[in-house]
Amino acid sequence: MIRAATxxxxxxxxxxxxxxxxxxxxxxxxxxARASNQAQTIRARRELVSEGRxxxxxxxxxxxxxxxxxxxxxGRRQFLSFLLPGDVIGHCPQPRPxxxxxxxxxxxxxxxxxxxxxxxxxxxxxxxxxxxxxxxYVLAQVTRLGRLNAQERIGDLxxxxxxxxxxxxxxxxxSFDLPLTQETLADALGLTSVHxxxxxxxxxxxxxxQWKGGRVTLLDPPGLARKIGRTAVRVSATVGPQPAxxx
Amino acid sequence: MIRAATxxxxxxxxxxxxxxxxxxxxxxxxxxARASNQAQTIRARRELVSEGRxxxxxxxxxxxxxxxxxxxxxGRRQFLSFLLPGDVIGHCPQPRPxxxxxxxxxxxxxxxxxxxxxxxxxxxxxxxxxxxxxxxYVLAQVTRLGRLNAQERIGDLxxxxxxxxxxxxxxxxxSFDLPLTQETLADALGLTSVHxxxxxxxxxxxxxxQWKGGRVTLLDPPGLARKIGRTAVRVSATVGPQPAxxx
DNA sequence: CGGAAATTTGAGACGAATCAATAGCTGTGG
DNA sequence: CCACAGCTATTGATTCGTCTCAAATTTCCG
Numbered sequence: 071m072i073r074a075a076t077x078x079x080x081x082x083x084x085x086x087x088x089x090x091x092x093x094x095x096x097x098x099x100x101x102x103a104r105a106s107n108q109a110q111t112i113r114a115r116r117e118l119v120s121e122g123r124x125x126x127x128x129x130x131x132x133x134x135x136x137x138x139x140x141x142x143x144x145g146r147r148q149f150l151s152f153l154l155p156g157d158v159i160g161h162c163p164q165p166r167p168x169x170x171x172x173x174x175x176x177x178x179x180x181x182x183x184x185x186x187x188x189x190x191x192x193x194x195x196x197x198x199x200x201x202x203x204x205x206x207y208v209l210a211q212v213t214r215l216g217r218l219n220a221q222e223r224i225g226d227l228x229x230x231x232x233x234x235x236x237x238x239x240x241x242x243x244x245s246f247d248l249p250l251t252q253e254t255l256a257d258a259l260g261l262t263s264v265h266x267x268x269x270x271x272x273x274x275x276x277x278x279x280q281w282k283g284g285r286v287t288l289l290d291p292p293g294l295a296r297k298i299g300r301t302a303v304r305v306s307a308t309v310g311p312q313p314a315x316x317x
Numbered sequence: 318m319i320r321a322a323t324x325x326x327x328x329x330x331x332x333x334x335x336x337x338x339x340x341x342x343x344x345x346x347x348x349x350a351r352a353s354n355q356a357q358t359i360r361a362r363r364e365l366v367s368e369g370r371x372x373x374x375x376x377x378x379x380x381x382x383x384x385x386x387x388x389x390x391x392g393r394r395q396f397l398s399f400l401l402p403g404d405v406i407g408h409c410p411q412p413r414p415x416x417x418x419x420x421x422x423x424x425x426x427x428x429x430x431x432x433x434x435x436x437x438x439x440x441x442x443x444x445x446x447x448x449x450x451x452x453x454y455v456l457a458q459v460t461r462l463g464r465l466n467a468q469e470r471i472g473d474l475x476x477x478x479x480x481x482x483x484x485x486x487x488x489x490x491x492s493f494d495l496p497l498t499q500e501t502l503a504d505a506l507g508l509t510s511v512h513x514x515x516x517x518x519x520x521x522x523x524x525x526x527q528w529k530g531g532r533v534t535l536l537d538p539p540g541l542a543r544k545i546g547r548t549a550v551r552v553s554a555t556v557g558p559q560p561a562x563x564x
Numbered sequence: 565c566g567g568a569a570a571t572t573t574g575a576g577a578c579g580a581a582t583c584a585a586t587a588g589c590t591g592t593g594g
Numbered sequence: 595c596c597a598c599a600g601c602t603a604t605t606g607a608t609t610c611g612t613c614t615c616a617a618a619t620t621t622c623c624g
Contacts, residue, residue: 124554140460143546148463150456163436164445166554170453189410189436198411206417208455209397213387215462216395216507220612251570260463265612267572283621299390307371307413467580498602512580514604530589 080180081106084132087156087238091203092195101185101193106132109182112175119160119173127183128161134179135249137258138171149258151208152176152231156238158184158200177249202305207234210303215260220269222298223259225278229300232288245287327427328353331379334403334485338450339442348432348440353379356429359422366407366420374430375408381426382496384505385418396505398455399423399478403485405431405447424496449552454481457550462507467516469545470506472525476547479535492534 085102088094094102109132112118118136119125131153138150150171153159159173161184187193210230214223231248235241252270253263261269273279278294280287288294295301332349335341341349356379359365365383366372378400385397397418400406406420408431434440457477461470478495482488499517500510508516520526525541527534535541542548 122551138456140456142460142464146464148460150459162445162449162552164449164553165442167449168552168554170449170550170552171456195412198409202409202411202414202417205452205455208452208459209385209387209418212397212455212458212462213389213395215459216505217389217393253570258463262613263571264573264614267570268612271572303417304369305409305415305417306411307415500602509581510603511582511605514602515580518604 080109080133083155083238083240084130085156087154088193088196088200090237091199092192094196095192098185098187098191098193098196101187102130105130105182105185107182109180112179112181114175114177114179117172117174118179118181119169119171121169121172123169125160125162125167125169129159129181130184131155131157131159132180132182135176136173136179137176137254138173139257140171147257148260149254151204151211152258154231154234154238155240156200157204158197161197161201176254199306203303206303206305211258218298220259220261220265221272223261224255224266224269224273225294225298226300227255227259228279228286228288229291229295229298230303232291233302244289244291245285247284248281248286249284327356327380330402330485330487331377332403334401335440335443335447337484338446339439341443342439345432345434345438345440345443348434349377352377352429352432354429356427359426359428361422361424361426364419364421365426365428366416366418368416368419370416372407372409372414372416376406376428377431378402378404378406379427379429382423383420383426384423384501385420386504387418394504395507396501398451398458399505401478401481401485402487403447404451405444408444408448423501446553450550453550453552458505465545467506467508467512468519470508471502471513471516471520472541472545473547474502474506475526475533475535476538476542476545477550479538480549491536491538492532494531495528495533496531 081102085094085099088098088102114134118129121140133155136153136159138153140148140150142148153173159181160167160169184197185193187197189198207230210226214226218226228248232241232244232246235246240246250258251263252266255261256263256266259266270279270281274281277289278297279289328349332341332346335345335349361381365376368387380402383400383406385400387395387397389395400420406428407414407416431444432440434444436445454477457473461473465473475495479488479491479493482493487493497505498510499513502508503510503513506513517526517528521528524536525544526536
């Protein structure tokens with residue numbers, strides 16, 4: 071049946087991502103299966119979490135793209151990080167946590183409650199590594215904004231997204247769907263959409279990438295990484311964001 | 318005895334900071350006292366943690382300033398965040414954690430092992446809130462670099478540091494020692510030292526601040542905060558970075 | 565097919581970088 | 595106690611990257 075097949079497809083990237091962080095056992099898979107029965111769709115542009123408000127339960131992103139964002143009083147906007155299927159939203163151990171940023175859907179988004187996990191369990195380890203990766207990506211964002219020029223920022227972010235989309239199976243080879251406008255990209259990269267546009271065109275001219283109709287192809291990702299001095303993010307000596315290759 | 322008095326002074330800002338995050342019980346104070354007997358001094362510019370290397374045990378910063386920093390292959394440098402007394406360094410729950418950034422002393426620094434804490438214990442709550450604040454300050458750094466201009470970045474960072482130094486008792490009123498060169502500030506703010514210098518002079522002319530001989534005075538911090546649209550960081554509905562008032 | 569959103573293009577202005585030189589401090593040793 | 599070395603701060607002149615404003619043009623979607 072189409073419906074069942076769709077649900078399986080929906081879960082697949084999130085499951086693949088979590089499994090790439092730590093080998094999931096039956097208990098973890100079972101908990102995830104039960105949680106995903108309570109999945110809800112949330113429309114693009116809706117807020118999943120509101121800055122300053124108390125956070126309810128952590129959510130697992132199953133499908134679609136979301137972002138953490140901060141709005142300045144005068145209307146300026148800064149995207150802090152992107153959230154992809156397999157990412158956990160609003161996981162804070164302190165009592166009565168307050169959201170330090172708004173989280174908004176960039177596309178329609180499917181989320182379910184993130185199953186609780188004992189520290190040390192398979193799922194607990196996956197969450198811990200996922201959290202560490204989240205933080206590492208935010209630090210990468212700081213460096214991007216502080217010390218890279220416009221061309222480098224774009225290349226660096228696309229390489230990061232590619233790396234993450236490979237990990238959850240949403241990219242094959244060096245192509246992936248990028249459901250972001252140039253304006254959104256600009257607000258993530260601390261630039262204007264006009265300048266993003268010009269730099270993307272330059273990247274096309276220099277044969278660094280193709281981008282058409284929401285689909286990006288990086289021509290020679292390792293070469294681009296070398297060109298802008300980027301190295302892949304790793305947070306644990308046991309596994310990484312890439313699917314673990316044999317022990 | 319001078320020696321004993323010095324040790325007490327050394328501990329005071331770190332203890333005050335932790336106590337401002339969660340009320341510390343006897344067990345917590347005792348654990349901290351025992352840990353601080355193993356304190357070590359580390360000279361300025363030494364690395365406390367090295368990017369890419371495995372992290373040993375978490376450390377508690379007792380005295381001095383440190384920073385997380387990332388160096389690009391071509392020599393560009395980006396400070397990611399500053400670490401002040403009371404901050405915990407290298408607290409990562411995942412197995413075999415790798416450091417995602419180098420941590421370096423900006424001054425001579427006194428550190429001790431961070432006592433282990435059960436989740437839910439007084440110290441555990443303080444750590445959890447401290448971690449959440451750390452993350453919030455990194456997000457603030459993203460916004461600073463992405464969407465504030467040079468003048469706003471300087472004011473915003475100084476207000477943040479003031480807020481944090483008040484919390485651990487290292488600032489009284491609106492003055493505090495700032496053991497940073499303009500070049501260090503530039504590498505934190507994504508600017509050049511020349512431009513930082515010009516903007517600091519402008520801030521002096523506009524009576525936003527005084528800065529002489531390593532000591533900064535913010536004239537009218539609330540006014541400055543209003544001027545650049547900054548609000549204090551809060552991560553929990555129960556306590557904040559400020560000493561909790563009543564209940 | 566029509567309208568809104570997104571992308572693209574151009575001209576000009578402005579903020580911050582760069583390069584280079586000078587002045588001020590701080591600590592060190594003679 | 596002074597002279598010198600080596601940072602740190604300051605200043606000036608110029609260049610460069612990115613923004614701003616405005617107007618096409620193309621794409622998307624109902």
